[in-house]
Amino acid sequence: MPELPEVQTIINDLKKKIIGRKIIDIRTITKSIWRNGPPPQRKIVGAKVSNIERKGKYILIRLSCGRTLVTHLKMTGRYTIESKGKIKNKHTHCVFVFDEFELHFSDVRRFGFLDLIGISDINSTKYLIKIGPDPFEINKGEFIRLIQSKKRIIKPLLMDQTVISGLGNIYADEALFRAGIHPRKNSSKISKVRAGNLYGSIIEILDNAIRARGSSVSDYVDGSGRRGGYQHEHLVYGKEGEPCPKCGRAIKREKIGGRSAHYCTRCQR
DNA sequence: GACAACCTGACC
DNA sequence: GGTCAGGTTGTC
Numbered sequence: 284m285p286e287l288p289e290v291q292t293i294i295n296d297l298k299k300k301i302i303g304r305k306i307i308d309i310r311t312i313t314k315s316i317w318r319n320g321p322p323p324q325r326k327i328v329g330a331k332v333s334n335i336e337r338k339g340k341y342i343l344i345r346l347s348c349g350r351t352l353v354t355h356l357k358m359t360g361r362y363t364i365e366s367k368g369k370i371k372n373k374h375t376h377c378v379f380v381f382d383e384f385e386l387h388f389s390d391v392r393r394f395g396f397l398d399l400i401g402i403s404d405i406n407s408t409k410y411l412i413k414i415g416p417d418p419f420e421i422n423k424g425e426f427i428r429l430i431q432s433k434k435r436i437i438k439p440l441l442m443d444q445t446v447i448s449g450l451g452n453i454y455a456d457e458a459l460f461r462a463g464i465h466p467r468k469n470s471s472k473i474s475k476v477r478a479g480n481l482y483g484s485i486i487e488i489l490d491n492a493i494r495a496r497g498s499s500v501s502d503y504v505d506g507s508g509r510r511g512g513y514q515h516e517h518l519v520y521g522k523e524g525e526p527c528p529k530c531g532r533a534i535k536r537e538k539i540g541g542r543s544a545h546y547c548t549r550c551q552r
Numbered sequence: 553g554a555c556a557a558c559c560t561g562a563c564c
Numbered sequence: 565g566g567t568c569a570g571g572t573t574g575t576c
Contacts, residue, residue: 286570340571357571359560374560392559394571410572436553444572451570500570501562520570541555543568 285356287340287417287449288492289503289511293362294335294342296506297386300364301332304381306346313376316388318398326350326399339414339448349402353411354388359502360395363387391502417449418485426482430470437473438466439540441485450485453498453520456545458484460519465551466544491516519545 285293306328311321330346337343342362344352354362365385371378372389377397379386388397400408418426429447433440440446441455450458459466461484464477473481497503497511500521504510514521518528523536527547536545 289570355571357558358569390559391561392569394558439553442571453570498570503570540553542571 285340285360285497285503286451286454287337288454288489288495288513289497289505290337290340290342290356290449291493292497292505292511293356294337297342297344297362297364298335300384300506301344301381301386302334303331305329305331306379307382308380310378310380311376312371312378313393316376316390316393316395316397318396322399327352337417338411339417339444340451341411341414351400351404353398353400353408355395356390357392357394357396359392360388360390361502361504362506363389363504363508364506413445414448415444415446418447418482418489421447423479423482426485427475427478430473430478430481431475432471434469434471436466436540437464437468437470438542438544440470442540442542449489452542453500453517454485454488454492456520457488457517460546460551461488463550463552466539466546468552519547521545 309324309327314321330348332344333347334345340355342354346352365387367385374391375387375389377388406412430440438455438459441450458481462477462481464473464481492498492513495511495513495516496505498513499510500514519534522534522545524533527534527550529550530547532547532549534545535548536543
């Protein structure tokens with residue numbers, strides 16, 4: 284799925300288009316895309332979008348009625364603004380109709396979901412409350428303490444959304460390469476200086492990736508259906524066998540924590 | 553911590 | 565046919 288930069292790009296795009304606009308109709312094509320079943324029309328139709336926020340990789344669309352439309356895009360979910368009456372493709376699962384355009388939620392693999400939560404549910408929805416702070420919400424010292432206090436393999440730890448949110452497979456690989464840290468390194472054994480460097484790398488790549496409107500490896504597109512540009516700045520992700528940009532040795536790909544890790548066996552210790 | 557599961561599509 | 569894919573969750 285989209286990781287933090289892609290989710291943030293979509294949110295920035297949607298904000299410009301739908302804040303202050305009224306939802307005049309909802310058409311659910313795939314009922315199962317709603318985590319708790321499709322909500323009754325009356326709970327959404329007529330409400331205006333008051334704000335859009337991000338919590339980790341979740342998108343929170345705040346409505347004037349006090350409810351919140353929660354979305355997780357998982358691997359292939361998309362939110363795109365489409366012209367009215369646009370022909371839906373077979374992976375479009377829900378359409379939110381506004382006065383002058385429509386917001387389409389589509390998802391090839393259907394791992395993503397929509398959920399409408401009430402005012403009183405905001406702080407009690409279990410999958411939301413367990414999400415940890417994203418890297419922008421903590422400082423370097425807090426990050427160092429966070430990873431040194433756990434005895435975990437560093438890469439899966441970086442991707443554990445309950446510890447720190449927003450990073451996925453691409454940005455975890457890219458951050459570890461830039462910080463020169465081996466993806467299997469035990470988090471408790473990373474020195475303060477190197478953990479600080481890792482924090483700096485994470486912030487830098489997230490900032491740059493947001494500036495480039497995200498990474499499009501295969502499916503990801505922004506709210507206007509356009510691809511991002513940060514994939515051109517990837518140094519190791521998806522580059523198995525290619526020379527390391529620092530030392531020239533071939534980049535290795537290896538399963539770590541059930542996911543493909545890409546790294547340099549010489550530069551990352 | 554490893555692995556399967558959820559699903560479809562692309563590629564070898 | 566098999567493998568792989570920006571994610572998360574549940575089961576050993």
